[in-house]
Amino acid sequence: MLQLEFDTEDLPAAERFAHLRDLMSSVPVPYDVSSDHADGFRFRKRDLLLDSLRVCDMAMQPVVLNRTRQLIRQSDPQIYNILLLQNGTVARTWRRNEVTYSPHDLHIFDPSQPCESRAHSTQGMIRCIGVVIPKKLLPLPGSGTERLLGRRLQGQEGVGGLLAGFLTQLTTNPRSYLPSDGLRLSSVLLDLTSALIAHALEADDILVPESRQRGLVLRIRNFVQQNLHDPRLTPGAIATAHHISTSYLHRLFQRDGTQVAAWIRERRLERARRDLTDPALAVVPIAEIAARWGFIHAAAFSRAFRAAYGTTPRDHRHRALDPRHEQDPVYP
Incomplete structure (x- = not known):
């Protein structure tokens, strides 16, 4: 830190x-x-x-x-x-x-x-x-x-x-x-x-009926964040858990310019990327970290990771954990 x-x-x-x-x-x-x-x-x-x-x-x-x-x-x-x-x-x-x-x-x-x-x-x-x-x-x-x-x-x-x-x-x-x-x-x-x-x-929601939809979207997003580890977390499973149809779920996300499956994949990749740079997890195999965040197939995880971050999971971990690589602070 x-x-x-x-x-x-x-x-x-x-x-x-x-x-x-x-x-x-x-x-x-x-x-x-x-x-x-x-x-x-x-x-x-x-x-x-x-x-x-x-x-x-x-x-x-x-x-x-x-x-x-x-x-x-x-x-x-x-x-x-x-x-x-x-x-x-x-x-x-x-x-x-x-x-x-x-x-x-x-x-x-x-x-x-x-x-x-x-x-x-x-x-x-x-x-x-x-x-x-x-x-x-x-x-x-x-x-x-x-x-x-x-x-x-x-x-x-x-x-x-x-x-x-x-x-x-x-x-x-x-x-x-x-x-x-x-x-x-x-x-x-x-x-x-x-x-x-x-x-x-x-x-x-209690005061303004029109805001119920916004509250639903937030509850769904929080539900997804808490269940990223589950490979069965699909749009259909999310819709069922919230008692709505899958088509309605897609419409909710499309209003914010987002696709449900893509948003889930991005959140999983972010969590996996963080674990790969955690020194406490340095000996945990990459495939196991991928599985922790719902990626069953290691090859599919590597392809998705490279597409998102421009590097392989192995190279990302090596650069983050090798003390010879200086990490410049990033100011967002």
Whole structure:
């Protein structure tokens, strides 16, 4: 689990804000930064890289972050951000929406959309934990995305409390985790995030009948994630488990531009790819790992893996586990 740290305290006070502006304009998700506290600006950030995910523990003085259309055209890596606010307030404006978040609030936002965030605090620095998740890994239903993005989600109880507690514990003492824990922690984080999304949509079901279909899609996707190991996980089996027809299942996924079988295969390949890079599983045969994720035939698994990632399972494992191959950090 790779850790990267940045702290303006390491720079001369007169250079801090200019350095931060330069940094924030050149990262994969660039922002324009301004502040009334530019002189001697204080900002610290620690990144934990968990496989394809990134968790950011941040503290800063009051600041305004602006994600403009020009910056989006400059770089749009297709990610979602999740933010847990711990101290201070954040007022976010996007499209015709404006929401102010308070401590213990969670929310999901899409940096592919122009937005402005105004972070403020009257007592100490603004503190928050951010999560960066590639869109392809987060099962947000296309038809329900607008209802979820920017929505204030409870981070003190229920499923939101579980996610908030996990993020807080993870960032409180990250040095207590082993490098190989990153793969396992990323799976836990994805599962908790998916559970929070499903919970939010199911709560909508009680109030808004039109959202029931979105809740069904989320339940199906979570069912698939929990049963990827079963080679009998077919569209027909999924439809039967949810008391719908197979044709209706296909229509549900097609509305989001997805094919059921292809989506299942992608999720299985992702899980197998993670296991192949886990040092704790280094002696487990590749065919056994493939079988763990529903691939009965080793040759078919190798062909699918190469088609998806441009390399064989064996070569992928070798590069990931051989200490002579440096792994450059990836910033989604």
